[in-house]
Amino acid sequence: xxxxxxxxxxxxxxxxxxxxxxxxxxxxxxxxxxxxxxxxxxxxxxxxxxxxxxxxxxxxxxxxxxxxxxxxxxxxxxxxxxxxxxxxxxxxxxxxxxxxxxxxxxxxxxxxxxxxxxxxxxxxxxxxxxxxxxxxxxxxxxxxxxxxxxxxxxxxxxxxxxxxxxxxxxxxxxxxxxxxxxxxxxxxxxxxxxxxxxxxxxxxxxxxxxxxx
Amino acid sequence: xxxxxxxxxxxxxxxxxxxxxxxxxxxxxxxxxxxxxxxxxxxxxxxxxxxxxxxxxxxxxxxxxxxxxxxxxxxxxxxxxxxxxxxxxxxxxxxxxxxxxxxxxxxxxxxxxxxxxxxxxxxxxxxxxxxxxxxxxxxxxxxxxxxxxxxxxxxxxxxxxxxxxxxxxxxxxxxxxxxxxxxxxxxxxxxxxxxxxxxxxxxxxxxxxxxxx
DNA sequence: GGGCTCGTAGTCAAGTTTGACTACAGAGCT
DNA sequence: AGCTCTGTAGTCAAACTTGACTACGAGCCC
Numbered sequence: 001x002x003x004x005x006x007x008x009x010x011x012x013x014x015x016x017x018x019x020x021x022x023x024x025x026x027x028x029x030x031x032x033x034x035x036x037x038x039x040x041x042x043x044x045x046x047x048x049x050x051x052x053x054x055x056x057x058x059x060x061x062x063x064x065x066x067x068x069x070x071x072x073x074x075x076x077x078x079x080x081x082x083x084x085x086x087x088x089x090x091x092x093x094x095x096x097x098x099x100x101x102x103x104x105x106x107x108x109x110x111x112x113x114x115x116x117x118x119x120x121x122x123x124x125x126x127x128x129x130x131x132x133x134x135x136x137x138x139x140x141x142x143x144x145x146x147x148x149x150x151x152x153x154x155x156x157x158x159x160x161x162x163x164x165x166x167x168x169x170x171x172x173x174x175x176x177x178x179x180x181x182x183x184x185x186x187x188x189x190x191x192x193x194x195x196x197x198x199x200x201x202x203x204x205x206x207x208x209x210x211x212x213x
Numbered sequence: 214x215x216x217x218x219x220x221x222x223x224x225x226x227x228x229x230x231x232x233x234x235x236x237x238x239x240x241x242x243x244x245x246x247x248x249x250x251x252x253x254x255x256x257x258x259x260x261x262x263x264x265x266x267x268x269x270x271x272x273x274x275x276x277x278x279x280x281x282x283x284x285x286x287x288x289x290x291x292x293x294x295x296x297x298x299x300x301x302x303x304x305x306x307x308x309x310x311x312x313x314x315x316x317x318x319x320x321x322x323x324x325x326x327x328x329x330x331x332x333x334x335x336x337x338x339x340x341x342x343x344x345x346x347x348x349x350x351x352x353x354x355x356x357x358x359x360x361x362x363x364x365x366x367x368x369x370x371x372x373x374x375x376x377x378x379x380x381x382x383x384x385x386x387x388x389x390x391x392x393x394x395x396x397x398x399x400x401x402x403x404x405x406x407x408x409x410x411x412x413x414x415x416x417x418x419x420x421x422x423x424x425x426x
Numbered sequence: 427g428g429g430c431t432c433g434t435a436g437t438c439a440a441g442t443t444t445g446a447c448t449a450c451a452g453a454g455c456t
Numbered sequence: 457a458g459c460t461c462t463g464t465a466g467t468c469a470a471a472c473t474t475g476a477c478t479a480c481g482a483g484c485c486c
Contacts, residue, residue, distance in 0.1 A: 002442085002443090004443090020466070021464060021465050024465085030367075031351070031367075037442090037444085039445080040467095041442095041444060041445075041446095041468090044465095045443075046442090049442085070466090071464095071465065071466085072466095099370075102370065103367045103370060103371070106363065106364075106366045106367050107363075107364055110363050135247075149394060150320075150322065150323050150393075151243070151320055153319045153322075153385060154244075154248070154316045154319050154320060157312075157315065157316060158248060158316070160384075161312070161381075164374075164377035164380075167377075168377075180363075181362060181363040215472085215473090217472090233435070234434065234436080237435090237436095250472090250474085252473075252474065252475080253435095253436075254436095254437085254438090254472095254473065254474060254476095255472075255473055257436065257437080258471090258472065258473075259472090262472085283435090284434095284436085285436095
C-alpha cells in the first residue's frame with residue numbers, strides 16, 4: 001500500500017476539495033515523487049480506489065476551464081479522515097510502514113497534538129529496539145555467528161539501520177520536546193503550501209545541536 | 214522491480230537447476246521474506262516472467278515424488294547470468310535500487326572479485342554524496358531554509374539516511390579491504406546454504422571495530 | 427481406521443504500480 | 457494563418473504484489 005494513500009488523503013484534506021491534478025501538483029511541490037511512488041498513475045488510481053471504498057466522496061464536474069478531459073473533484077469523508085489519522089499514526093510509530101510513510105507522516109505530523117506525536121515517536125524507538133533484538137537473536141543461533149560468513153553483512157546492515165533510525169528518531173523527539181513547530185491546538189496551523197513569513201527557529205537544513213554527524 | 218529478480222536469479226544459479234519450492238525455501242532460509250517482498254506469489258511470478266523473457270529456461274517435470282501439482286524446474290541462461298550480474302552490481306553501487314536490493318546483493322557479492330566490489334562500493338558512497346548534495350540544494354532555495362517549518366524534517370530525514378548509509382558502506386569497505394570473506398577467484402567459494410565449519414573472523418553479529426555505535 | 431495436522435508445490439483473483447500515451451486550450455512565433 | 461510548445465487533466469495496458477486458497481501424500485494419535 002505504501003505511502004500514497006496517506007499522501008493523497010492528506011492533500012485532499014488540506015484542500016477541502018480537490019481534483020487529481022491539484023493533488024498531483026501538491027505532491028510534486030513537496031518533492032514526494034523523489035521519496036515515494038507518487039506518480040500520476042498511482043495518484044489517480046488511489047483517488048478512484050479510495051472513492052470506491054468510501055474514504056473520499058467524488059463529484060463529477062463540468063469539463064473545466066482550461067482544456068482537457070472532464071475532471072472529478074474529491075472531498076474527504078469521515079471514514080477517510082479516520083483512515084488518514086490511522087495511517088499518519090502508523091507512519092510515525094511503526095517502522096514497518098517504511099521510510100516513505102514516515103516521510104509522508106512527517107509532513108502531516110502537526111495535525112496531531114504534540115503530546116501524541118511524542119508518544120508515537122517513543123513507540124517507534126521501542127519498535128526499532130524490539131526489531132533489532134529479534135534480528136540479532138534470530139541470526140545468532142547456537143552454533144555462534146561465525147558460520148554466517150559474508151551473509152552476516154545482511155544482518156549487520158539491518159542492525160545498523162535500526163540503530164541509526166532510532167538515533168534519528170530521538171533527535172526529532174528532542175526537537176519536538178524543546179518546542180519546535182506548531183502542533184494541533186497551538187495556534188494558527190502551518191499550511192504546507194508556502195506560509196509566507198513565519199520564521200521557525202527549528203526549521204532544518206541547518207544543523208541541529210545533537211544531530212548525528 | 215525491487216530485489217526479487219536478483220534473489221531468484223541468484224538462487225537458481227546457485228542450485229544449477231531448481232524448482233519454485235526450492236527457491237522459496239532458500240529465500241526463507243536467508244530470511245529474505247523479512248527484508249524483501251519474497252512471498253510465494255512473487256517468487257512464482259518472477260520465475261514465470263523471467264522464463265518468458267529468456268533469462269531462465271523452464272523444464273516441465275513429472276508430478277514429482279512427494280505429493281502436489283506437477284513441478285517446473287528452471288535453469289539460468291546466459292542472458293539470465295548477465296542480468297543477474299547487472300542487478301548485483303546495481304544493488305551494490307546504486308542506492309536508488311533500494312535497501313532490499315542492497316541486502317540481496319550483499320548475499321551474492323562474493324560472486325564478484327574483491328577489487329570490483331570495492332569499486333562498486335566506492336561508487337555507492339559517491340552516489341550517496343551526490344544525492345545528499347542535491348537534496349540540500351533543492352530544499353534550500355534563495356529564501357533560506359527557515360520557511361520550511363516542520364516540512365524541513367523530511368529533508369533532515371533523507372540527509373540523515375544518506376549520511377548513515379555512507380557511513381555503513383565505508384565500514385563494509387574497510388572490512389573487505391582488510392581481507393574479510395572469500396571472493397571470486399580466491400579459493401573455494403562460500404555456498405550460501407550452510408557451509409559446515411569454516412570459521413570466518415569477520416562474520417558479524419559481533420561488533421566490528423569501527424562500526425557505528 | 428478415521429480424522430488431524432504437517433509438509434510439499436503451486437494457482438488465482440484482486441489490488442497496485444509503472445510508463446507511455448491521449449486530448450485539448452492558449453501563447454508565441456513567423 | 458499555420459505551426460509548435462507548454463500546461464492542464466487524465467487514461468490505459470502491462471507488469472508486479474499480495475494473501476488466501478487448492479490439492480495431495482505421509483505420519484500420528486487415539
